Amino acid sequence: MTHLRVGALVTKTHPVIAYRGQLDLFQCELIEAQGFFAQAGEDELVLKLEEIAAFARQLMVSEVKDEPFQWEHLLGLTPEELRERSHHPKKNYGVEHTPLSYTHGKVVSKLHHLRAKTREVELYANRAFTDEDGNCSRTDLIQALNRLSSAFYILACSVRGRLSQEKRVPIGTSNRHIHLSKDDLTTLFGKNYALTIQKELSQPGQFAAKETVTLVGPKGCLEKVRVLGPVRKHTQVEISVTDCFKLGIKPVIRDSGQHDGTPGLQIIGPLEKVDLESGVMVASRHIHLNLEGAAEWSLKDGDRVRVKVQSKRPMVFEDVLVRVNEHYRKEMHLDMDEANAALLDPQSQGLLMGV
Secondary structure: OEEEEOOEEEOOOOHHHHHHHHHHHHHHHHHHHHHHHHHOOOHHHHHHHHHHHHHHHHHHHHHHOOOOOOOOOEOOEOHHHHHHHHHOHHHHHOOOOOOOOHHHOHHHHHHHHHHHHHHHHHHHHHHHHEOOOOOEOOHHHHHHHHHHHHHHHHHHHHHHHHHHHOOEEEEEEEOOEEEEEHHHHHHHHOOOOOOOEEEEOOOOOOEEEEEEEEEEOOOOEEEEEEEEEEEEOOOEEEOOHHHHHHHOOOOOEEOOOOOOOOOOEEEEOOOOEEEEOOOEEEEOOEEEEOHHHHHHOOOOOOOEEEEEEEOOOOEEEEEEEEEEOOOOOOEEEEEHHHHHHOOOOOOOEEEEEEO
16 A cells, blocks of 8 residues: 555555555656756756656646646747647748657667656556546546647657758768878889778778788887778878878878978888888878868868767867769768867767867
């Protein structure tokens, strides 16, 4: 047995006790969702859920004290406005009523999960407060829960509408590598040597070769550095700042192809060595865009933008170079130091913040 109210004992299977348990569980899921949204950088949603949590606590208090539940606004909207917006998402948020999909993202999925949980709590409330003849003693609670599920739906639609307008880009990690000129390839690997494709890269026509070389600097070396193809006009080495420290050379940040003022090092291949005078760089963080994508975002080759990396450790990267070519595939490239600093994972995306 347990107390329904002071002086009123009921079995723990009583429908009102079951309703309270579901409302408790709902509040737990709200707190978990706030943690999830905070990690995703959705600070505004965290605040909105704080308001909803207070709403849910008041639902519990009103029922336990057997008092009417009175409210005028939730998320700044009246009950009538919540209903209207949930029925017309296209008009209010620019999205259609559509089936749930993983393509909408984890944030939208979490909001729909909370919506479904709210509807479950509403069902338990109906069982607890509606008798066999259909008479309901707490229509105030049930109507409030119904509007609460509408609130989660419009939050989900609002996020979908915002995401559809945001400029998002997938992110790739660029490990240390080298691009060889035809002459240096010949010196290192032999006359008429052709690189062997190990795997195609994300950008069309580019590939990681099976061949590797050793880079030697004043203080150390890096072995098995991957060669990328096809061959280029000039040899270029792209490494991280950490790699520079290991080699004992000064880190110099450059856009690809800009070798002025860059250091050199020694390249050791299976046959010979090449003493590279310049071309070793920490490559500028950059975004690849094709012509259509650049036009859609009103960007041109050579622009610099700010990008927020959405990951387990969100970061904003300044001075990101935009590279435009008709053959490019949309992707942002970070080196290993940058990727590790942001705790990059396969689901991480970049959000364009401005030029």
